Amino acid sequence: MTLWWARRDLRLADNPALLEALGDGPASAVFAWTPALHFWSGRRRAHLARVLWSLREDTGGALAVRRGPAHEVILTAARETGSRIVWASSEHSPAGAREQEAVRAALEADGRELRLIGSPYAVAPGRVTKSDGTEYKVFTPFSHAWRDHGWRAPAPAADASSLRALDSDVSLDSQAAHGDAEDLLAQTHEFRESRVLEDLRAFVEGDLARYAAERDRPDLDTTSHLSVPLAFGQLHPRTILAATARVRSDSARVFESELAWREFHADVLHHHPTAQRESLSAVLPDDAWITGRDADESFRAWRLGETGFPLVDAGMRQLAATGTMHNRVRMVVASLLVKDLHLPWQRGADHFRRTLLDYDHAQNQLNWQWVAGTGRDAAPFFRIFNPETQAKRFDPERRYAQRWIPELDTPGYPSPIVDHQAEREASLAALKRNKPPQTRH
Structure with missing residues (x-):
């Protein structure tokens, strides 16, 4: 037995x-x-x-x-x-x-x-290394080595008819009801494995063809919607990669690179467990972060989707209603929190941990570090998303914003709570203060 x-x-x-x-x-x-x-x-x-x-x-x-x-x-x-x-x-x-x-x-x-x-990965963390056995610190060479390493074909489905039953002492119906009472979702998500596999097939045969062109457009909503079953282990990355491998297109390769990012972040956390709470590199002095009542009020406006920046607010309201958020929008809301509101990335990461249905520990913590400029192969801190420019580029007709903000374009919608240009300059000034002075020779 x-x-x-x-x-x-x-x-x-x-x-x-x-x-x-x-x-x-x-x-x-x-x-x-x-x-x-x-x-x-x-x-x-x-x-x-x-x-x-x-x-x-x-x-x-x-x-x-x-x-x-x-x-x-x-x-x-x-x-x-x-x-x-x-x-x-x-x-x-x-x-x-x-x-x-x-x-x-x-x-x-x-x-x-x-x-x-x-x-839970196509290639287990720690397996992809340089020729000298050390870890990769930059994503692109990691992704090349990850592809070269390769992965096994999906294992056949199990016949569970021979499993012998054991008694349970947890009522799943009660747990579902109690969870709903705590954080009711306005939109439920598929929880049956057979339907998840159908969704994968439908995506590969349909929206995958437009993925490279439209993946950053929350208004078009043509992403895979597979992050929740991936997070709960209802779908293995190998299964996805086997399906996309049959598609000869740039979109398929771009989609696979997103899975590579998931595996890169897991690899980073494997080598640096403290990265779950600590910045891998410090980019700002400690006094750059706001504290006290001002910090709490800014965080509350961000959390409720009441910052006055439509793309940010739509994303935060989508998160509250569905437990998920479009990936491009996640980057914009994170940038606003860290670089416009001057709140540490850990505070945003904790909120995502509490609210995301597709929460993945390595992905969440290291993606926040990527935006904050503190992680491995992170976006430089001086690359600061302009929430208004991002909205014009990726939600040009404001369909995404209108979907989630019913009071948009009415007196009930607030003005921006900060001046983005002024806060951008404040962040860059703090960054400059944190750089050690250069010594002349």
């Missing part, structure tokens, strides 16, 4: 850990509903509950969902089923790595074994 520990791989298709568990004979499956999940937003917990409910249906009711720390849940399930081996997908985030080591230690102390196979 073996046990599959379901983690960020909540699917039957292309799931090596589940296939290994089933290949060893009779197997059972369990997901640990850990205390850490209660630090998630209600919307993420509600969606997770629905994803687990769907996976339980796909396994004929065999998947157990049990409450408690992972090492206790997995050890208890292994004892209950007589499993000497537990199969799981490897995690590389600091919290995920700590969790799996705690599970490993608990199992080994009881004469059992944790075996890890696969990860």
